[in-house]
Structures are given as C-alpha cells and as structure tokens.
Amino acid sequence: MTTRLRSTPIPGTRDSYTGVDFNLGFHIRHYDLELNYRVEPNRLEGTANLQLVTWKDLDQLTLDLMPNMTVRRITVADSKAREITVARFRQSNDKLRVNFAETVPVDSAFTLVIRYAGTPRPRRTAWGEIGWEELENGSLVASQPNGAPSWFPCDDTPDEKATYDIAITADHPYTVVCNGDLVEKKRQSSTTRWHYRTRHPMATYLATVQVGEFQHLDLGGRCDAWVPAELVADARRELADQDEMLNLYEKLFGEYPFARYTVVVTEDELEIPLEAQGLSIFGANHMRTAGRWERLIAHELSHQWFGNSLGLAQWNDIWLNEGFACYAEWLWFEHRGRAIEESTRHHYDELAKKPADLLLGDPGPEDMFDDRVYKRGALTVHALRVLLGDAAFFEAIRNYIASGTHGIVEPVDLRRELYKLHPQAEVDEVLHAWLDNLELPEYPL
Ligand SMILES: [Zn+2]
Incomplete structure (x- = not known):
C-alpha cells in the first residue's frame, strides 16, 4: 500500500513545531522491530530493521534517536542493485548519523539493520514527558508529537507513514499490546514473544507498546x-x-x-x-x-478517523485532528439526545470568555494542545455544518475521509470536498473567519 504524498512542499529543513531537523533524502517504507524488554530493570534491547528507499543520492543520512538508546552496530541488508556499506555512525543531539562508504544512488532500496539497547525514558518537551514511560508495574508509550525516538530509531515526522512489524519479548506474567494484529504469541520458558503487524501506514508518534498485567x-x-x-x-x-x-x-x-x-x-x-x-x-x-x-x-x-487514518502533513494543522475529535464528542451526545446546539452554544460562550489570541489555522507549538484548538476547531466544523446543511455536510465529510484514508491530509483536502457541494466563496468566508483570524466569529446560526 502506498501512502499518498503531501500536496505542499516540505516546509524547509526543520519542523517549526517540534524544532527537530527533518531527515531528508529517503523514505522509510517499513519498520521491523525485534525487541526484548525486561520490566524490572526497565531495559530495552534489540534490532530495528528499517526498509528505506532513497529519493536522492546520499553520502549520509540521519534518523531520530534519543541518546539513552545506544546503537551498537549498523549493517545493510537486502540491497538489490549494488553493495551498500556503512562506513561509520555516531549519535549526537538526538540524531543518529550514518555515513556510507560510497554514495548511495537515488532510488536505492535497502534495509538498515540497527542493533541498539538502553534504558528507555520519556523525552522532556514543552508538552510534558512523552514517549516510553516506565509505570509502577509495566510501561506505556505515548509519543505525540515527537516521543517515538525514545524507543526506536525512526524518521519522526507525522507525514512519513510506514507499515510496522513490532515483536517484543517480555517476562511472564506481562502482556504486551502493540498496534495492529497479533500475528504470533510464542511462549518460552520464562518469557513470551508478542508479534504484532500493522498493515496500514502509521505515523511514528502513533506507534505504541503497552506492557502490564x-x-x-x-x-x-x-x-x-x-x-x-x-x-x-x-x-x-x-x-x-x-x-x-x-x-x-x-x-x-x-x-x-x-x-x-x-x-x-x-x-x-x-x-x-x-x-x-x-x-x-x-x-x-x-x-x-x-x-x-x-x-x-x-x-x-x-x-x-481524524489523526490516525487521516494523518497530518504538518503539526500546524492540528485542528484537523482535535477539532474533528472534539466535534465527534458532541455528535455522540447528539446521538444520545442532547441537541447539538446545546453543546455548541455552551462551548461558544466558554470560548468567548477566553483571550482571543490563538490563530486556529497555525496556533504555534506552545498552543498546539491548548483547549481552544479543540473547541474553536469543533465550532469551525459546526459552522461548516450550519452552512452546508446536514445532508451535504456529512457527505462532504465522508468524501474528505474517503479521499484521505490511510494517507495524510491538509486543509486544502477538506476545502476541495466542501467546494464540490457548496459555493466556494461562502466556504472560504467561513473557514477564513475561523482559521485565519484571532477574533471569535459570530455564533453560527
Ligand atoms: Zn484528541
């Protein structure tokens, strides 16, 4: 399955939200992680097999990996056209830098085999501690937006989706839960190997391992x-x-x-x-x-639907995740008998009491998880529903979802589906008022 590529160009060389430099020159198509996890000392070790394809000639490449995960060895497997050799590698500034012995030509497909080990711990960020976290009795992984390098080497940006095999061997009596289907569970004397497979492309921040009783x-x-x-x-x-x-x-x-x-x-x-x-x-x-x-x-x-199947091209568009997810809450309550206007009016009034200094279309890293992104985002969705009427609105939303399934979306994808069912000027007027202005628009009637 191929991931649909983004419609806007890569915005420079650094993610303006996470501050992390992009890893340019290649795509990772599949991650195959074979890991051992010992709960008591919180020790993770194993091998990450990264299936890559280059989109330009490469003398070297970078991956994201936290320094507490130490790389021991990197080799190359499955290179079809020619021999590819890793000359050296080093870890610095949360990056793993790999130099090749000779230039790897564009369109080369091969597997980087990375052996590594360490004590996983969450990444300290402006949004709190994210990534692999040790619990009282087990561990969890929650990486939004950039915690994935706390436990595996990766290209940690939301628009670079890949498929995954994640196999984790852990002590009894722990259960390991990962994304995708459990394809094999193999009991050994004191451990069990849990092998999960994700057939659908997934962003790194959504990859997870849950260990517990x-x-x-x-x-x-x-x-x-x-x-x-x-x-x-x-x-x-x-x-x-x-x-x-x-x-x-x-x-x-x-x-x-x-x-x-x-x-x-x-x-x-x-x-x-x-x-x-x-x-x-x-x-x-x-x-x-x-x-x-x-x-x-x-x-x-x-x-x-909103965030996982329909991934973001860039964090600037976080309202596409959280606005729709918040509106989905109100749709559930509507289904249970609470009129949608009751939810929207209440939250509109609450929002009106808060400072109007957040730009929904690009809230900035500090405010990306601000409650106003959720509520103003949901009210934006509601304003579109009021504009189009229920039948056209839900048809447009279903078309938007269908066109972006298992890919990535941007506001332009939503606009395109709305334009098909409603005059463009009116759609643009509503979206402009809610996304591109600080001031709270009038309550949608
Ligand atoms: Zn959410």
Whole structure:
C-alpha cells in the first residue's frame, strides 16, 4: 500500500513545531522491530530493521534517536542493485548519523539493520514527558508529537507513514499490546514473544507498546480492552458503549479504518487518555468515576478517523485532528439526545470568555494542545455544518475521509470536498473567519 504524498512542499529543513531537523533524502517504507524488554530493570534491547528507499543520492543520512538508546552496530541488508556499506555512525543531539562508504544512488532500496539497547525514558518537551514511560508495574508509550525516538530509531515526522512489524519479548506474567494484529504469541520458558503487524501506514508518534498485567475484556463488535484485574468491573461499565460509538461514527464518517479497536487501561492514573493507531490508553482514574469520561471515550475513538487514518502533513494543522475529535464528542451526545446546539452554544460562550489570541489555522507549538484548538476547531466544523446543511455536510465529510484514508491530509483536502457541494466563496468566508483570524466569529446560526 502506498501512502499518498503531501500536496505542499516540505516546509524547509526543520519542523517549526517540534524544532527537530527533518531527515531528508529517503523514505522509510517499513519498520521491523525485534525487541526484548525486561520490566524490572526497565531495559530495552534489540534490532530495528528499517526498509528505506532513497529519493536522492546520499553520502549520509540521519534518523531520530534519543541518546539513552545506544546503537551498537549498523549493517545493510537486502540491497538489490549494488553493495551498500556503512562506513561509520555516531549519535549526537538526538540524531543518529550514518555515513556510507560510497554514495548511495537515488532510488536505492535497502534495509538498515540497527542493533541498539538502553534504558528507555520519556523525552522532556514543552508538552510534558512523552514517549516510553516506565509505570509502577509495566510501561506505556505515548509519543505525540515527537516521543517515538525514545524507543526506536525512526524518521519522526507525522507525514512519513510506514507499515510496522513490532515483536517484543517480555517476562511472564506481562502482556504486551502493540498496534495492529497479533500475528504470533510464542511462549518460552520464562518469557513470551508478542508479534504484532500493522498493515496500514502509521505515523511514528502513533506507534505504541503497552506492557502490564492485564485481563482481556471483550467489548462487543470490533472492540476489546486490556485491563488490570481489579478494574475489570469498572472498565466493563465505563466502556459499555464503545461498540455503539464505533457504529455511530461508522455511519457518520464511513467505514472504521482498522480491523479492531482496543482500549488499554493502565494500573497507574493518567492525566489524560492517549491515542495510538488502533488503540487508546486510559488511566485507572478514568474508569473509576461513573460516566465522567464518556466524552473522552468517544473522543479517542474518533481519532482513529481524524489523526490516525487521516494523518497530518504538518503539526500546524492540528485542528484537523482535535477539532474533528472534539466535534465527534458532541455528535455522540447528539446521538444520545442532547441537541447539538446545546453543546455548541455552551462551548461558544466558554470560548468567548477566553483571550482571543490563538490563530486556529497555525496556533504555534506552545498552543498546539491548548483547549481552544479543540473547541474553536469543533465550532469551525459546526459552522461548516450550519452552512452546508446536514445532508451535504456529512457527505462532504465522508468524501474528505474517503479521499484521505490511510494517507495524510491538509486543509486544502477538506476545502476541495466542501467546494464540490457548496459555493466556494461562502466556504472560504467561513473557514477564513475561523482559521485565519484571532477574533471569535459570530455564533453560527
Ligand atoms: Zn484528541
């Protein structure tokens, strides 16, 4: 499966949101990670096989990897046309730099085999600690936006999607949950090897490994959960609507983009739930308060369409993820009987009390996860619904989703689908008011 390429050029050589330099000159098509994880010393070691194809002649390349993950050896496999040899490599400034013995020509396909080991720990960022995090009894990975290099060498930018095989060997009695399908589970004397495969292209920040002592919970339909034993009854109650939510979103947005949807509940408390491709991670606290987190249970599921299947070309467009996911919360409540205007009016009034100094179309790194991105983003979606009317609006949204499935999207992709069903000038007027101005537009009626 090929990933649709972005329609705008690469914006320079550095991600203006994460501050990380792009790794230019190649695409990674597939990651094959074969890892051992020992829970007690929090020790991760193994091999990352990166299937690359070059898009220009390369004497050297860079990958993203945190310094606590030490590379021991890099070799080249599967090079078809000619011998490719790694001359040397070094790690500095959160980058792994690989120099080749001779120039690798454009359009070369080969596999970099990277052996590495270390104590994984989260990356400290302006958005908190992200990436691989040790828990009281296990670990979790939540990498948005740039935590993936905390546990594997990668090209860590949202528009570079790839497929994955992730195999992790861990001690008994731990369960390992990753993205995709469990293709093999092999018990050895004191360990089990869990092998997951992701057939659909995935952004690095959505790759995840959850390690804990879990029980499996069937939530009906295509939904299931992995839950600590003491939380099974709570999770069964709190997640009772998960399958109904999936069916509602499928009706509104089109076919669920993955084979299954899995919820992982950690023994630890988590400040916020976290999204990954094909699964979401909730804390113990989110299961203990009856009904309080219903909106986030819906929100995280909707990210499977908005954010995971439809990936971002650049973080500037974060509202395409969070605006739609927040609106999906209100659509769920609408389905349950609360008029959409009740949600939109309430949040519009709340937003009107806050400073109008956030540009939704490009909020900047400091405000990319600001609550106003979510609420103003959702109200933008609602303004489009009011403009087009329900039938045309949902048709446009389904077309937008269908055209971007398992690829990446930009605002221009949404505009294109809206123009097909409504005069362009009116669509542009609404989007301009909500995205490109600081001032809060009038409430959409
Ligand atoms: Zn979200």
